[in-house]
Amino acid sequence: MSENQDFMTALTIRLEDELFAVEASRVREILDLVPITEVPSARAFVGGLINVRGRVVPLADLRVMFGMERPEPDEDTRIVVMEVDIDGEPTIAGILADKVHDVTDIEAASIEEAPKVGMRWRPEFVKGIGKRNGGFIIIPDMERIFETPGGRSASVAAPEERAAS
Amino acid sequence: MNISDPTETFRQEARELLDQLEAGLLDLEQDPSNDDLINSTFRALHTIKGSGAMFGFTAVAEFVHEFETAFDRVRKGQSKANTALIGVALDAKDHIHLLIENPDAPVDGGTEILVQLRAIVDGAAVGGHEEAAPAPVAAPAPAPVVAEAPKPADTGAKRWRLTFYLPSDALVYGTNPELLLKELAGIGPTDVLALTDRIPDLDIIDPEVSYLGWQVDIEVADDPTAAIDDVFLFLRDNMELTLAPLGGEAVAPVVEAPAPVIEVAVAAPSDDAMPEAPFVPEAPVAKAAPAKKAKAAEKAEAEKPAATSLRVPAERLDELMDRVGELVIAQARLSQIANSSSDTALKTIAEELERLSSGLRDTTMGIRMVPIGTIFSRFRRLVHDLSGELGKQIEFITTGEETELDKTVIERLADPLVHLIRNSVDHGLESAEKRVAAGKSPKGTVRLSAVYSGAEVAISVTDDGAGLNHERIRAKAEENGLITADAKLTEQELNHLIFAPGFSTAKEVTALSGRGVGMDVVKRTIDGLRGTIDVSTTPGKGSVFTLRLPLTLAIIDGMLIRVGDGRYTIPLAAVEECVELPVGLEASAKGRNFLDIRGSLVPYLRLREVFGLKGQGDEHEKVVIVSSGEGRVGLVVDQIIGNNQTVIKQLSKLHSGIKSFSGATILGDGTVALILDTAHLVASGQSYVERNLGRAA
Structure with missing residues (x-):
């Protein structure tokens, strides 16, 4: 979402009752629910592995990071397979979505920085908030969310740069 | 590339x-x-x-x-x-x-x-x-060679007569006689006469066989033996060649062997699997007989590497490995379907396919396997140079060169081994005077060895030097803030401090080692290869650095087990045996988890507890005894499902911190199963033994 672009092409997904937008260019495919292998002693956020066309791919549940309820999957549940940077390393990961909506353009002008206070979730995981049809769309900071606990210290130092990029 | x-x-x-x-x-x-x-x-x-x-x-x-x-x-x-x-x-x-x-x-x-x-x-x-x-x-x-070559008796002769027949297969291997003649002309002015006496009848001529001979008169002041020798360097083993001063007595033939010069041209056709070659001169056969065998053997040896090795870009092998991996997964699915079907024809073909794909897998893996000796030879030079630079006498012994490892593993091992050997030579071995004072031979020994050990290869670098200096390690670690002054460390923990980043005990920084980079890089590289590094030391006697590396990074035989609802794979090469967990053992053991396996105590871990799973295990739990290096540990599982071929997939960074698993694989039904890291489980079993036996003592 650089500033010289007028809009961000995003895939919108629903988690609980909030709309989230992820960069469409990073999305590889959208899958129906597949068998999930639980990884003992892994963080709840990345507690599973799935098979995506012969690749073993970690499955992440953003709802954990946003402190949401985690109801059982239903017929709307999908897995968005996308490329994320984990401590600077491009990795394929799956993301659980309660529902996948559509691909849409979000005007850059409408995106605002996340307010530091007054949000239900941790502000550092939110890159910005966009507006569409009078509703809000949360743009999560995937890099930040996918940081491994050990790799965190490196990027905490540069939140300003991150916000500018 | x-x-x-x-x-x-x-x-x-x-x-x-x-x-x-x-x-x-x-x-x-x-x-x-x-x-x-x-x-x-x-x-x-x-x-x-x-x-x-x-x-x-x-x-x-x-x-x-x-x-x-x-x-x-x-x-x-x-x-x-x-x-x-x-x-x-x-x-x-x-x-x-x-x-x-x-x-x-x-x-x-x-x-x-x-x-x-x-x-x-x-x-x-x-x-x-x-x-x-x-x-x-x-x-x-x-051309100083020509000038310095030994001169024959007295060379009044200025003209020399050279007669030669090329090996009959020379043309096949791309020799161009014209170029040879030009080279000869470079030695001195020549008169060339082609010898056509051996050309057979037209209907049996093989266009690829060289039948012509040449008689070349060269005008040259000095003995041209060495120069001519050079011209025919690659051919002369199998060719006929005589050289004599014109009008004088024959000088020694160019070919060094005292055997008659006219020899192997006869042997060549049959050796080269060209039995149809029509040219069989009668006369030289008898003369050639004694030399023929030896030459043929030599020739066979010279040709062997060319015939049996092939250069293939590594990427193609990787691609092949990926394909085989996919095939193995597909085969596992087929087997699963066949097993739950009553169709015997399907079962037969599934079994056949299983056999074929496991054969294909082993062959493909074999292609990637390289004997570790290929890098060992590099270290001889290293030790040779170090010995000179440091003025230390070193005996360098290597064993286990034939041990095979995946090519990528071997390539990435070279640098860590250089570090370890340098370290042993520079820090480990003392100077000759100190060694003599300590009652040792002035010549230090560094030993590099490789040996198979279960599903791993253990590579060790051993020196008979002074051993690690624990006090100095401690002092240095405190100085660098790695540990606090009152930290209580076991010997093993102290030894491991040398792998910490920025750590170096050398008092002086030498050109070779002691810059504080090295050991931590070694450790990181070995970790990256899913291997482990260990060091043990005896003061005054020397140190041993041992690297343990998995045989391969791609496919292994696995044993599929079930714990709770989850299925896991244990590398089969690490499995020693499976036993039933005696019912009621818990109670009698008073909380100490040991099994008596034919008289020796083996600790066991309940995977259910290791994985933090809720609920009770099955009524009849099984124990899989696995080993790694010296240690053994029993893993308590709910069910042993069977063997499967396991295509190892690396875990992403999100899960690489979980020590119990070394990777994941995809099962026949398409679900993912985690692969247990037996080395880690054995290590935690061992520490369990130490804790408990310590408490008991």
Whole structure:
């Protein structure tokens, strides 16, 4: 979402009752629910592995990071397979979505920085908030969310740069 | 890498030849009068020269030519292969390496090396390199060989008659007789006469066989033996050649063997699987008989590597491995369907396919396996150089060269091993005086060995030096803030401090080691290969660094087990046996989890607890006994499902921190199963033993 672009092409997904937008260019495919292998002693956020066309791919549940309820999957549940940077390393990961909506353009002008206070979730995981049809769309900071606990210290130092990029 | 780039091909070939050359030189140092070594070294040089010139590496060709000229005197027995010569020759080899890697950059020092080399072979300055160095004379033009060749009795004769028949397969291998004749003309003015006596009838002529002979009269002042020798260097083993001064008595034949010169041309056709070759001259057969066998054997040996090895880009092998991996997964699915079906035909074909795919898997893996000896030889040079630089006498012993590891693993092992060996030589071994004072032989020993150990290969670097200095490690670690002054550490923990980043105990920074980089890099590299590094030390006796590496990074045989609802794979090579967990053992053991396996106590871990799963285990739990290195541990599982071929997939960074698993795999039904890291589980089992036995004592 650089500033010289007028809009961000995003895939919108629903988690609980909030709309989230992820960069469409990073999305590889959208899958129906597949068998999930639980990884003992892994963080709840990345507690599973799935098979995506012969690749073993970690499955992440953003709802954990946003402190949401985690109801059982239903017929709307999908897995968005996308490329994320984990401590600077491009990795394929799956993301659980309660529902996948559509691909849409979000005007850059409408995106605002996340307010530091007054949000239900941790502000550092939110890159910005966009507006569409009078509703809000949360743009999560995937890099930040996918940081491994050990790799965190490196990027905490540069939140300003991150916000500018 | 573009394989069709001829320069790159030359470079690759030259690198291998240089390795060969280096190995030959180092062997020669041990055994200076071994003619085979001298000859193979010479051949390596000659090939580099030839192909260097062919690919436009003129600087290389010129330098090697001079090198070769000097070395030729050794080959002719006019000079001895002593330590000084080997030293300079190794420098020369390094110089060639530079020239090959940077064909366009000017590389200095070549002339000096050649001057030294010549001085040594001339026997004028055997004392050392330095004396010869201050005279950087421009390298004289080629051909000193001719000038210095031994002169026959008295050469009044100015004309020489050379008669030769090429080996019958010469044309097949691309020899162009015209070029040879031109080269001969370069020696002196020639009169050439073709000898057609051996050309058979037209209907049995094989166009690929060389039937012609040539009689060449050369006009030259000196004995042309050596020069002619050079022209036919690659052919003369199998060719007929005589040289005599015209009008005078015959001089010794060019071919060094005292055997009759007319010989193997007869043997060649049959050796080369060309039985249809029509040319069978009668006369020479009898004469050739004694020499024939030996030559044929030599020839077979020379041709062997060419016939049995093939250069393939590594990417293609990787691709093949991926395909085989996919095939194995598909086969596992088929097997699963077949097993739940009653169709015997389907079952038969599924079994057949299983057998085939596991065979294919092993073969493919075998292609990637390389004996570790390929890198061991590199370290001989390293130790040789270190020995000189540090003034320490070192005996370097390698064992287990034939142990095979995945090529990628071997490549990535080279640097860590260099670090470890340097470390052993520089820090481990004491100076000769100290060794004598400590009652040891002044000559230190560094031993590099590789051995199979379960599903792993253990590589160890052992020295008989002073051992790790625990006090100094401690002091240094405190100084660097790695530990606090009152930290209580076991010996093992102290030893492991040397792998911490930025740690170095060397008091002085030497050029070789002690810059604080190294050991942590070693550890990181080994971790990256899913291996482990360990060090043990005995003060005054020496240290042992042991690397344990998985045999392969791609596919293994696995044992599928179930714990709770989850299925997991244990590398089969680590499995020793499976037993039933005796019912009621818990109660009688008073909380101490040991099994009595034929008299020895084996600790066991409940995977259910290790994984933090809720609920009770099955009524009849099984124990899988796995081993790693010395240790054994029992893993309590709910069910043993069976064997499967396991294509190892790496875990992403999100899960790589979880020590119990070394990777994941995809099962026949498409679900993912985690692979247990047996080395880690055994280690935690061992620490469990130590804790409990300590408490009991």
